[in-house]
Structures are given as C-alpha cells and as structure tokens.
Amino acid sequence: EAGVAQSPRYKIIEKRQSVAFWCNPISGHATLYWYQQILGQGPKLLIQFQNNGVVDDSQLPKDRFSAERLKGVDSTLKIQPAKLEDSAVYLCASSLVPTGEETQYFGPGTRLLVL
Amino acid sequence: ELKVEQNPLFLSMQEGKNYTIYCNYSTTSDRLYWYRQDPGKSLESLFVLLSNGAVKQEGRLMASLDTKARLSTLHITAAVHDLSATYFCAVDIEATNKLIFGTGTLLAVQP
Numbered sequence: 001e002a003g004v005a006q007s008p009r010y011k012i013i014e015k016r017q018s019v020a021f022w023c024n025p026i027s028g029h030a031t032l033y034w035y036q037q038i039l040g041q042g043p044k045l046l047i048q049f050q051n052n053g054v055v056d057d058s059q060l061p062k063d064r065f066s067a068e069r070l071k072g073v074d075s076t077l078k079i080q081p082a083k084l085e086d087s088a089v090y091l092c093a094s095s096l097v098p099t100g101e102e103t104q105y106f107g108p109g110t111r112l113l114v115l
Numbered sequence: 116e117l118k119v120e121q122n123p124l125f126l127s128m129q130e131g132k133n134y135t136i137y138c139n140y141s142t143t144s145d146r147l148y149w150y151r152q153d154p155g156k157s158l159e160s161l162f163v164l165l166s167n168g169a170v171k172q173e174g175r176l177m178a179s180l181d182t183k184a185r186l187s188t189l190h191i192t193a194a195v196h197d198l199s200a201t202y203f204c205a206v207d208i209e210a211t212n213k214l215i216f217g218t219g220t221l222l223a224v225q226p
Contacts, residue, residue, distance in 0.1 A: 031212060040219075041218070041219070042119075042203050042205070042216030042217055042218060042219050043158070043203075043214075043216050044216070045213055045214060045215075048212070048213060055211075056211070056213055091157060091158070093158075095212060097212075102163060103148055103160040103163050104148075104160070104212070104214065105160065106150075106157045106158040106159075107157060108156070108157045109157050
C-alpha cells in the first residue's frame with residue numbers, strides 16, 4: 001500500500017514570497033490533516049479535512065495560510081506571504097475514519113526554510 | 116487549553132537497560148497515540164490506546180494508558196541502539212481525531 005506522498009521535500013524561499021505544498025493521502029482515506037512541526041517541537045495541527053470539507057482550521061493563521069482539498073483527495077497548503085517564523089517541516093497525514101479508532105499516517109514532510 | 120507533557124525530554128541510556136517515558140495530559144481523553152520519529156524523517160505510528168487500562172506491546176516497547184490519572188507510559192525493555200529516536204505521545208480531543216502532541220522525548224541508547 002502506497003503511503004502519504006508530499007512534494008516538494010525541501011523548499012527555500014525569501015520572506016514575503018509565496019510557497020505551496022502538495023499532499024496525496026493514502027487511497028481511500030477520507031480524512032486529511034496538515035501539521036506544522038517547528039524544530040524541537042511536536043507537530044501542531046493546522047487544518048483537518050473530511051473529504052473536501054474543513055472540519056477544523058482553528059489553528060491556521062488565515063491571514064497568510066490557506067488550504068484546499070477540492071476533489072476530496074489531493075490537498076494543497078499555501079503560505080503567502082511567508083515570514084521567517086514559518087520555517088518548519090509541514091507534515092501531511094491521513095486516516096481512514098475521522099473518529100480516532102485508528103492512527104494517522106504521516107507523509108515524509110516538506111522542509112521549508114524562509115530566509 | 117489541553118497540555119500534553121512528556122518526561123524526560125532527553126534520555127540517555129545504555130543498551131540492555133530498562134526505562135519508562137511518561138506522558139501526562141491535562142484534560143479527559145480516552146485516546147492516546149505513541150509515535151516514533153527518526154532524525155529528518157516523518158512520524159511512524161507505534162501504538163493506539165483507546166480505553167482506560169489499555170496495554171499494548173511490540174518488541175521491546177510496551178505502552179499503557181490510565182485515563183483516570185491522565186497518564187500514559189512507554190516502557191523500554193533491554194534497550195538496543197536501534198531504538199534511538201524521538202518519541203511523541205499525542206492525545207485525541209473529544210474523539211475528533213484532532214491530536215495534540217507532547218513535547219517529545221529524545222532517546223539515545225549508548226552501546
């Protein structure tokens with residue numbers, strides 16, 4: 001079974017530029033998550049989708065971050081404009097069901113460095 | 116606000132020794148997850164604990180959950196170098212699958 005795919009794996013940009021990340025979840029997984037992991041910390045949930053609808057985006061800095069999952073499969077996370085403090089690893093995860101009986105499966109992440 | 120605290124934050128141990136990592140959380144939850152993260156890698160699921168008193172074991176690792184004490188433990192038996200990694204616990208808020216992660220425990224097993 002293929003895992004969660006993410007691209008790009010690394011990205012270096014200057015502050016105030018924009019950047020986009022892509023995620024393809026495990027086939028059949030209806031729930032998709034984006035996390036931000038700052039160096040030395042645990043992941044922090046940014047947004048949770050159920051199919052193509054947003055379940056929770058309370059931690060998403062909506063003035064600069066946006067995310068979509070138009071067809072209920074792939075998802076993109078965008079940052080515009082980027083700030084220095086956005087430097088982190090952005091992890092995408094998916095799960096089969098939204099109710100927590102099974103674990104979330106994480107992708108390899110995109111490492112973002114904002115200069 | 117839910118807080119998830121792990122201790123210790125850093126653990127250096129010798130091969131063959133036993134040790135326990137603790138995960139405390141500040142609100143009621145019946146669901147707790149343990150993940151492993153190797154340097155530069157993503158998170159790998161280790162255990163899913165879904166009820167009070169749940170105990171799961173895989174190899175040299177055993178995890179347990181006490182929901183009344185709001186405490187989970189990850190016990191390492193006869194550590195080997197391959198177990199060196201960062202271990203995270205994560206708590207599910209209100210069965211929504213919204214996970215709050217702990218601070219992580221960096222485990223270094225010395226030969």
